Amino acid sequence: MEAFEILLNASFWVAAIRIASPLIFATMGELISERAGVLNLGIEGIMTVGAFVGWFTVYAGGGLWFGVCAAALAGAAFGLLHGFLTVPLGLSQHVTGIGITLLATSLTYFSYRLLLPEVTSPPKIEAFAPFAIPVLSDIPLIGPALFAQTPLTYLAFITVGIVAWGLYRTPAGLAVRVVGENPAAVEAQGISVTLIRMAAVATGSALMAIGGAFLTMSAFNSFFFEMINGRGWICIALVVFGSWRPGKALLGAILFAAFDAYQIRLQQVAGDLVPYQVFLMLPYILSILALIAVARRATYPKALMIPYQKGER
C-alpha cells in the first residue's frame, strides 16, 4: 500500500519531472541527429562537456543563461567534429561516436584538473532556482510537478515543441527528415546533403550539451566525475522507444524518469527486504521491456547510419 501511496505524493512527481529534464534535452538532440541519418554515440561525452562548461562558466563569474549558451556552443563544436568525420568523410558512425564520447569525457576531466588544481571537493554554484508560475503551480499534484520547476525544465518542454514543429512544419525540418530517409532525394532537389546533416548533428549536439548542463546548473549545482552516469545511453534507447517522434520520445523520457524516481522511494519503503541494487536496476529492466513492446514495429529512418557519397557509382 505504501508503494502505491508514493504515486500520490507531489514530491514524487516533482522529482520525476526534474529527472526527466536532462533526458528530454539530450533525447531531442539525438532524435534530430538520427532523423538526419547520423547516429551520435558521442552523446554521453557531449553531455559531460555540457555539464562542465555550463557549470564552469558560472563558477568563473558568467551568468546562468550565458553558461547554458556556452555549454550549447561547446556541444555544437563536438557535434561538428562528429559530423565532419561521419558525413563528408563517411567514417563508421558507431566507432566515431564512441571515440567522441571518450575524447569529450577525457578532455573534460583533464580541463577540470587543469582549471581547478587545488580543489578537493567540487565547489557549488548559485544554480537556477525553481520558479513557480502563479496560479498554475497551485493545482494539486500537477502544479508543483510541472509549474514549480527551474527555468531549464520549462525550456526542455518548450524544446520538444520547437523540435516537433521544426521537423514537421518547416522546409528545413522536411529536408532533415528526407535526408534521413533517402539522401539522394535531397540532392536531386538541389539541397546539399552534407549541409543538412552537419547542421542537424551540430544542433542535436548543442541540445545534448544543454541536457548535461542541466545536471550541474539545475540539479546538483556542482560538477563531479562520472555524473552523466549512462544518461546519454538511455537517451539513445528513448529515441528508439519514441519511434523517432518528439512527442513519443518525451513520453518515454518522463516514463523512465518516473520509474527512476519511484525506485528511489521504493527503496525506503521496502527497507531491508530487497537489496537496493535491485531497485537501481528496475528502470533499466523496464525500459528494455518497453523497447521490446514498442519499438519492434518502429519505422526507423531508412538512411540511418548509411554514409552518403555524392556521385558514388
Add this chain to the structure above:
Amino acid sequence: MAIMKKDEAEPVLRLDGISIRFGDVVANDNISFELKEGEIVALLGENGAGKTSLMNILFGHYVADSGTVQAFGNSLPPGDPAAALTAGIGMVHQHFTLADQMSVLENIILGTEPLFSLRQNRAAARKRIKSLSTDFGLQVDPDSAITDLSVGERQRVEILKALYRDVRILILDEPTAVLTPGETEALFATLHKLVANGLSIIFISHKLHEVLAVSDRVIVLRGGKLVKTVPTGTATRSQLAGLMMGAELEETEFPGGEPRSVMLELSSITTQRSPGRPALDGIELRLSAGEITGVAGVSGNGQATLAAIIEGGQRPDKGTILINGEPQEGWSARRALACNIGRIPEDRHAIGMIGEMTVTENVISERYGSDRFSRYGILDQRACEEFAEAIIRDYDVKCPSPDIRVRLLSGGNMQKLILARAFDGNPEIILANQPTRGLDIGAVNYVHRKLIEARDKGAAILLISEDLDEIRALSDRIVVMSKGRLSPPSARGELSIAELGERMAGRGDVWEDQKSGGGKYAA
C-alpha cells in the same frame, strides 16, 4: 510544317565536349549535342554505353573531366544540381529519389521553399500539384505516403517534382524499365502533352521500339562515344540496333522445349505481407523437366518472395512444396541445394557474389563442405582452384586469375561465374531470377543460350524477369504475377504483349474469372 518549325528552334541545351572517366573506364568520350525546344530526343545505348553518366553530369551529380553544359545560353557550373534545377532542368532518375515514409506533397515541395523560412504553405502547394496532375494526366493523391504507391505512381511523383519547379527541360532515365506496357503508353501520352506545352525532353532507353515510338531524334551512344544522330522518321529498328552494338542484331529464335515429368510443384502457397513485399496468395506452379516457365510481371508484385520460397530462404505460411512429387518438410536453403536446385539470384552484387572475396571462394561457396573441396573440415586449396580455373576456361570468363576479387569483374563476367556455379552438377531445377538485368547484349545472348542448353539437358527452369521480350523469347509457358497472385499458364505466343500487359496490371479476364469463380486462384 511542324518539323520545319522544330528545325528553326533555338537550342535550349547544348553539351559540348563532355568527357568523364571512372578509373580506367572512359564513361563519356568527348560528347556534344544540342536539344531544341519542343523536341523529344532519345539517348539510346546499351548498359554501360555512358547514357546515365552523361545525364548525371548534365544534372550536376557528377563533375565532368572536361566539357561544358549550356542551358538557355548560360553555362551551368559543374557539380551543382541546384544550379541545374534553377536553370530549368529536371531529372527523373532511374532509381527514384523519393523518401518512402513521406507524403507525395512533402517529396514534391522539398527544396522549393527557402530552407530557413519558418512556415510552409501546404494548401497552395496541394492546389498546384492537383492542377498539374489534371493538366498532364499524372493522377496521384498528394497526401498519400510514397510507400503506399505503385511503381507507376511513384514515377508520376518524380515527374511532378520536376514540373512543380517549372522545368523547361526534362530528362528521363530509363523511365519504362519498371512500367507495365499500359503504364508506358500513359507515360508517352504525358510526354507528348509536355512537349506540346513547350518542354524539351531527353529520353534515355535501351529499348528500340520505345525509342522509335516516342522520340523525334535518336542519339546513339556506344562505349562512351556518340556514334550517330538519326531522325526517328528515317530510322529503322535494325539500323539502330546495329549502331548501338556495332554489329547487326541477331534476333535468335529459340526452339521450344519438350516438357517431361513435373519436377517441382508449389501448391496453394500463401505468405503474409512483409515490408516491401506483398503477400503471396494461393500460388499454384508446376515446373516440368525440359521446359522454361517464365514469370512476367512488374517487380515488387511478389516475385522476390516466390524466389525466396523456391530457394529455401523463406518458408511459406501455408501450402506445400513438392519435389519430384514428394512433399518437403523443414524446407531450407540447404534442403534446396540438396534437391539439386541451381540458383541465379536477382541481385548479383548483393546476394549472388561476395565482391570482396576471390573468384575461387565465390564459385565454391555453395559446396565448400562437400568431399570435392574439403576434407576433415579443411579446404583442399588445389581442388578449389582447379574448379575455378575450369570454370574460367569453360565459361570464357575474362579474369586474370582465380585469386582476384570478384568486385573487379564486369557484370557480365560475374554473371558467368554465377551461371557456372548454378549449373555445376547439372541441376534438375533452375531458378533464374532476373538473369540478364544490367548486362550488355552480348552477355544477354550468352546467358540465354546457356539457359536453353540447360533446358535441353532436361532441367526444369523458372525464369523470373521484368523484360517482357526476354520472357517471350525464352519461355515455353508464361505465367503472370500481379499483386501476389499468379495467373494460370499460357503457352508460348498465345498472348499478345497487350494481353500480357493487362495481366501484369492485374486486369484482364483471367483475374476476373478467378474472383467470380472462387476457384483455386481466387482471392
